[in-house]
Amino acid sequence: MARGLDISESIKQDKFENLSPELREKLIDIENQFNVTSDKLKEITRWFEKELREGLEKDGSNIAMNITWVLGLPSGSEIGEYVTIDLGGTNLRVCLVSLKGQREEIDIKQHSYRIPEEIKTGSARQLWDFIADSLDGFIKSHRLTENRNDRLPLGFCFSYPASQECIDHGILKTWTKGFDIDGVEGENAAAQLRDVLAERNLPLELVALVNDTTGAMIASAYKDPDTIIGAIFGTGCNAAYVENVGSIPKLKTDLPPNTPMAINCEYGAFDNAHRVLPRTKYDVTIDEDSPRPGEQAFEKMSAGLYLGELFRLIALDLHKSGLLFPGQDAAKLSESYSLDTGFLSALENDPLEASQTRLEESLGIKVTLDETRVARRLAEVIATRGARLCSCGVAAICQMKGISSGHVAADGTVANKHPKFKQRWTEALGEILDWPRDRKEDPIILTSAQDGSGIGAAVISAMTLYRIHSGNTVGVQG
Missing domain, CATH: 3.30.420.40 (ATPase, nucleotide binding domain)
Structure with missing residues (x-):
């Protein structure tokens, strides 16, 4: 079953009743581009597991699986x-x-x-x-x-x-x-x-x-002792887990096959070939304008360094089209990486009037409450996609290792400071791993590994x- 956000439903609830038909249509289009369904999550996870295994087999693979x-x-x-x-x-x-x-x-x-x-x-x-x-x-x-x-x-x-x-x-x-x-x-x-x-x-x-x-x-x-995986959801994204030496074909060692070895996946590079991740034109722009185009494809769609930049690019696109902040000089929107993930989190989670003030101070313009609602919706769409994608790497490790329960220790500003990340991540993980909808508790729990x-x-x-x-x-x- 496909799950995710639904802008059209919000419009039905009159949350965007004062917007122009053109802006509402554009929002629905952006929503569709950023929505990652359960089926898509599972497809991404299957590819993820394939690349993880390739990294264990030989050096030079897309996901490094570093010893x-x-x-x-x-x-x-x-x-x-x-x-x-x-x-x-x-x-x-x-x-x-x-x-x-x-x-x-x-x-x-x-x-x-x-x-x-x-x-x-x-x-x-x-x-x-x-x-x-x-x-x-x-x-x-x-x-x-x-x-x-x-x-x-x-x-x-x-x-x-x-x-x-x-x-x-x-x-x-x-x-x-x-x-x-x-x-x-x-x-x-x-x-x-x-x-x-x-x-x-x-x-x-x-x-x-x-x-x-x-x-x-x-x-x-x-x-x-219930820790099964370490993960970073912050400026970048990555995970580590423990593998048996005998399951690492590329490792030549005299250690016994059952010796446990921590593996640093370096899976921010997942899908650098662009086979499965649902990239938008904004993701393509971020990649092309980065110091290393063609690298860290997964990270550029899900990590904290890029979420604020995604928002900026979308808002700039809407502004240039005359649909958002019309008639105002929103020059700040042309400054690359001028908006960070903390800005995005506050925009989504603060009271509406506080978000309006934050927008005005950050962009140096006057912003209406309706425009603030649009900005908040964009922040929600971007952060939700990021959290859902972040679940795929952990799900792939769990499927590969047959892990059904335990704690994923997460560090990083997105995991620890965005108040809705954990809920969104957990929901997506449950969709991928087919947890019962009526479960009393989650088999795999995201815990904090601050410091x-x-x-x-x-x-x-x-x-x-x-x-x-x-x-x-x-x-x-x-």
Whole structure:
């Protein structure tokens, strides 16, 4: 059965009674373009599972299915003090994480440093200098070197597609999330970080390079043994899960076949060939105008970095057609990425008058309540499609692994800050997996893994050091 939004139903309820017939017709057309039915979700998921399996079979596949060398989930008994850095799409987050065991609260001190725009398209040297400066300032402000002469273990959450020959190694395959920094792609990012740490004589020893999705899964599993998948629904989108080594044909190792290995899917690249995703002309524009056209097809349709831009492009299209904000100079609508996902969320969920004020302040024009209703509807349509698409990757993993219940630990601003994301995501997952409509509870539940990247990097660092101390150095010491 097809489900989704229905603008024509809203019109019947007189929510858009004052709109021109042309604008109402255009809204219905946009609704149809962005509506993803249950049947379409299932078709996307089947393709998704196919690409996941291909990634396990051989290198160079569309979905990378990166080996992480994180062997299984934590026991919950890992303890110690760790410095972590998280290089995300907007900020660099530096943390001091104190692990005290599963039953104790995790102590975390942190500071975020906004990444200057010029660094995102600058040079490797600029990037590593920025990270070193931030680490140096954090160490000094928290007096981390007082009363100790050893080097603090460092976990590096590097939230970009990287291949790993071992856990303290990572060759960047391609920048995502709008980054395009010279001198890092094809290089070992872990080694570049090590070099700048040594050059600055910072008292840190890089132990592990991890992806944010793996970090989210491990951070959640440290406290919650029902964790089955870690997912990121934020600036980008991705997931991690645990696979048996024997089910990874491309991995040549002496590890026993039943050894659990965390896999970082990197499935933001799903359907780069454009075989199944229902792209609109607005999605095509986002792709063509991005730093990397033809890459990260799935991410560009579902991730937080692009939702506000989708809204801007649609609103600009309607404005240029004379259907929205007629006669006004809406120059702000011509500024790429000037509207973010937070704007979209507030537009949809705030009281109508507050949304009207937000629109006027953001666009620098006068907006009627009817125009605000149109804008709110657009925000709803875009966010709903994003949430429904986000369910497909998790559904594909569950179908591939025969997973029928558990917790999906989600980190990222869209998952944690958009109040309707969880409901929409869960509904779509239930449609794909054919859950009973009259179920008393959901078999698979989306849980929060806030701070997953920082805490996860610390727990993985602890797991790695424990392995080294026990004499198991497979996948360690790059």
